[in-house]
Amino acid sequence: MAIYNKVYSKVGRWVKWLLPFYLFVFLPFPVSAQIGEYRTDLAVGVNGGYMMSSVGFANATVPQKQLGGLTGGLSVRYTCEKYFKSICSIVAEVNIAQTGWKEDILDAENAPVLKLDGEALAYERHMTYVQIPFMARMGWGRERRGFQAFFQLGPQLGVFLNESTKTNFTIGEPTQNARVSNVVAQDTMAVEKKFDYGVAVGAGLEFSHPKVGHFLLEGRYYYGLGNIYGNSKSDYFSGKSNFGQIVIKATYLFDLIRTKNDKIK
Numbered sequence: 001m002a003i004y005n006k007v008y009s010k011v012g013r014w015v016k017w018l019l020p021f022y023l024f025v026f027l028p029f030p031v032s033a034q035i036g037e038y039r040t041d042l043a044v045g046v047n048g049g050y051m052m053s054s055v056g057f058a059n060a061t062v063p064q065k066q067l068g069g070l071t072g073g074l075s076v077r078y079t080c081e082k083y084f085k086s087i088c089s090i091v092a093e094v095n096i097a098q099t100g101w102k103e104d105i106l107d108a109e110n111a112p113v114l115k116l117d118g119e120a121l122a123y124e125r126h127m128t129y130v131q132i133p134f135m136a137r138m139g140w141g142r143e144r145r146g147f148q149a150f151f152q153l154g155p156q157l158g159v160f161l162n163e164s165t166k167t168n169f170t171i172g173e174p175t176q177n178a179r180v181s182n183v184v185a186q187d188t189m190a191v192e193k194k195f196d197y198g199v200a201v202g203a204g205l206e207f208s209h210p211k212v213g214h215f216l217l218e219g220r221y222y223y224g225l226g227n228i229y230g231n232s233k234s235d236y237f238s239g240k241s242n243f244g245q246i247v248i249k250a251t252y253l254f255d256l257i258r259t260k261n262d263k264i265k
Contacts, residue, residue: 037081037082037083037261038080038081038259039079039080039081039082039087039259040079040080040257040259041077041078041079041089041143041255041257041258041259042076042077042078042079042255042256042257043076043077043079043213043214043253043254043255043256044074044075044076044077044253044254044256045074045075045076045213045214045251045252045253045254046072046073046074046075046251046252047072047073047074047075047093047095047216047249047250047251047252048070048071048072048073048249048250049070049071049072049218049247049248049249049250050068050069050070050071050247050248050249051068051069051070051071051097051098051099051245051246051247052066052067052068052069052245052246052247053066053067053069053099053100053101053243053244053245053246054066054067054101054102054243054244054245055100055101055186055228055241055242055243055244056240056241056242056243056244057183057186057237057240057241058231058237058238058239058240058241059237059238059239060181060183060185060186060236060237061180061181061183062101062103062181062183062186063103063104063105063106063180063181064101064102064103064104065102065103065104066102066246067099067100067101067102067124067125067126069097069098069099069100069126070097070098071095071096071097071098071131071247071249072095072096073093073094073095073096073131074093074094074095075091075092075093075251075253076091076092076093077089077090077091077092077137077253078090079143079259082143085140086138086139086140087138087139087140087141087143087148087150088136088137088138089136089137089138089139090134090135090136090137091133091134091135091136091137091152091154092132092133092134092135093131093132093133094130094131094132095130095131095132095133096128096129096130096131096161097128097129097130097131097158097245098126098127098128099126099127099128099129099243099245100124100125100126100127100163101124101125102123102124102125103122103123103124103187105120105121105122105123105179106179106180107177107178107179107180108178108180111177113175113176113177113178113179114175114176114177115168115169115173115175115176116174116175116176118176119168121168121169121175121179122166122167122168122169123165123166123167123169123187124165124166124167125163125164125165125166125186125187126163126164126165126166127160127161127162127163127191127228128160128161128162128163129158129159129160129161129196130158130159130161131156131157131158132156132157132158133154133155133156133157133200133222134154134155134156134157135152135153135154135200135202136152136153136154137150137151137152138150138151138152139151139206141206142208142265143208143265144208144210144265145208145209145210145265146207146208146265147205147206147207147208148205148206148207148208149203149204149205149206150203150204150205150206150216150218151201151202151203152201152202152203153199153200153201153202154199154200155197155198155199155200156197156198156199156200156222157195157196157197158195158196158197158198158224158226159194159195159196160191160193160194160195160196160228163190163191165187167187171184171187171188185236185237186229186237186241189229189236191228191229192228192229192230193226193227193228193229193230195226196224196226196228196243197224197225197226198222198223198224198225198226198242198243199222199223199225200220200221200222201220201221202218202219202220202221202247203218203219204216204217204218204219205217205218213252213253213254213255214251214252214253214254214255215250215251215252216250216251216252216253217249217250218247218248218249218250218251219246219247219248220246220247220248220249221244221245221246221247222243222244222245222247223242223243223244224242224243224244224245225242226242227240227241227242228241228242228243229241
């Protein structure tokens, strides 16, 4: 029952955050004939970028740096309406992402912890996920030729594929100086929960040309609401072990279906 209540609480907060935005974007759609300008634009393409990841460990201090990795996949966008000056769309992607965490192993003086041979301790956990964001998007600017700024927000699902570890020490190995955090359980724990979910939010700039397509540059942040380890009171990381990810990505889209309206600029 305790686990159920935690999941229910997280889902409730998730819905509370997203519902106002979705209503703001899509509630005008049924009255488009009265206020909005109808659209049926469908564009597909590819995306790729660089991801910086970390994991938030509850009830434990695990100093970290951002772990860099690549992300890329397929994108689809359906534009349904222009409501006043806001262009309303739905965006979905299926991506392969390299994520994980990188530990910053320091002593009490914030100096690197050194092995007996003088080499600094290093630990990285690399994971591969399939990530599927589904976002509501609002844009302002040109649709067919020129620039458009945009903001998008929505849920993201993730499925764990594999993991690997990169390190240069073994647990309990003697060092020249003592590490400030003795939390090392995560270094030998495999991912326990294969399904991830959370909220993605992004903003960026798009350039469009009717004969070439759409070029997008975006900054995005993902906050995981799921955990990679168990989060019950009996688990080591009771509370959370969730992802935080910063993504810089570029996307190219080409139109499959375009609204027939010469007034669209």
